[in-house]
Amino acid sequence: MCILPHLGHQGCPDPEVDTPISTVSPPMYECPVYRTSDRRGQLSTLGHCTNYVFDITLSSGSEHPHTWVMRGVAALLQP
Numbered sequence: 001m002c003i004l005p006h007l008g009h010q011g012c013p014d015p016e017v018d019t020p021i022s023t024v025s026p027p028m029y030e031c032p033v034y035r036t037s038d039r040r041g042q043l044s045t046l047g048h049c050t051n052y053v054f055d056i057t058l059s060s061g062s063e064h065p066h067t068w069v070m071r072g073v074a075a076l077l078q079p
Contacts, residue, residue: 028061033075
């Protein structure tokens, strides 16, 4: 006589069957933001550039994100 309860098992989900079709995201460009148009600055004591602020994620439209990298696209905070 077995005193242990019967433990059923479940199979792992099949990623090819269970993945939604609309998981493809549109191409996005990580655009750097600088304080001035110099695109350079002094290195701080922490090793960070004083001119670089952060990246913003922009839709790349119909272009590949590498297109904007090769064109040197950046955003500026300078008025």
